[in-house]
Every structure is written in structure tokens, then in C-alpha cells.
Amino acid sequence: GAGVSQSPRYKVAKRGQDVALRCDPISGHVSLFWYQQALGQGPEFLTYFQNEAQLDKSGLPSDRFFAERPEGSVSTLKIQRTQQEDSAVYLCASSPVTGSYEQYFGPGTRLTVT
């Protein structure tokens, strides 16, 4: 079946602009995670949903970051008033809540703030 998809794949934003990043998880995967990955670093946790409930948002770096998953499937990560330090790859992953709990990643969105 289809894997995790993300759009756009690349986004260039001018400092101060708002951006919205979309994630479409694997069908039937209840859990959805957002990560931020800077160059040369591992993925850093941002937030976690189980169905439509946002169970953990402790990794969001500031109140400019907001995520939602209103119907328990597609999720959107929104960044308001982008700053240069927001430049990174934003990864989305989904997993089931039973069995192996293995996470599967989407291709990521590379955000560049100029």
C-alpha cells in the first residue's frame, strides 16, 4: 500500500511568512509524529497525535509552531512568522498503536527561510 506522503517536498519562505506543511499517513495508522531534522543531526521530536488528539507537543520550539489533525488522518504543521533558524527538514512518521509500533517516515519537507 501507499506509504507516508508529505507536501510540499521543498518550500522556500521569506522571513516572517507563514508556512503550512502537510502529512498524509499510512492508512489505518493511528499515531502520527512530526520531527525536525537539522543538517547532520538526528530527528528531533516535535509533536505526537493519536487519532485527532495531540498527546504531546512538548517538542514544539515556540508558540509559532502549531500542528493539527482534525479528522485523525491528514495532519498539518503550521509555522507562523518563520525565522531563519526554522530552516530544516520536517519529517512526518506514522505507526500503528498495536504490535510492533514501528514508525514509517515520509520523504520530508525541506524548508528554507531566507
Add this chain to the structure above:
Amino acid sequence: QKEVEQNSGPLSVPEGAIASLNCTYSDRGSQSFFWYRQYSGKSPELIMSIYSNGDKEDGRFTAQLNKASQYVSLLIRDSQPSDSATYLCAVKKVSGGYQKVTFGTGTKLQVIP
């Protein structure tokens, strides 16, 4: 102390040799352990998962887990140039359906032809 620690490398091995990648973690309540491979410019790809002490083999890959020592490793036998990538260790704790996943910074592996 970082929750999940890996040597950043690069780890260089000749083609055909065994590559050994190591990871330590700090949370003794961790339950699931994963190795991801990440090629440059690509997203992480799950290659191995292990849940109980001991070894788990899958083709050229063997994952080893020692919960007492809080240590997990990945061995790659007969290393190939196509194995050159960054290998990420991830540790998961599940409680009441709530999942907490922590990644290491990754070890860069270079397989020299």
C-alpha cells in the same frame, strides 16, 4: 547525558568487512529499539527492530540488545558501498498507548570499495 547516544563517526570499513554500530540509552523503561538507515538527502528507512535481549538477524544485518547494559548494536556483515549512509538508533517507550520515541544523532558509515 543525552537520552540516546551514538558515535557520530565517520566509521570507515573496507568492502566485505563487518561494520559494527553502537548505541546506548539512558531510560531503563525503554521497550523497543530500532535501527534506521538514512541516505544523504533522504528520509530514515527502518531496517531492524528488536524488543528482547539477545540477537536478531535479518540477512546481512544483526541487531543486538542488552537491556542490563542499556546497549544496542547493529552489525552489518559483508559491507557493501551501498551500505554507506547514516545509521540512526531510535528508542521507544510505550505506556498506555502513548509512545515516546527518541533518536540518536546517527553514525555515518563509509564503506570503502
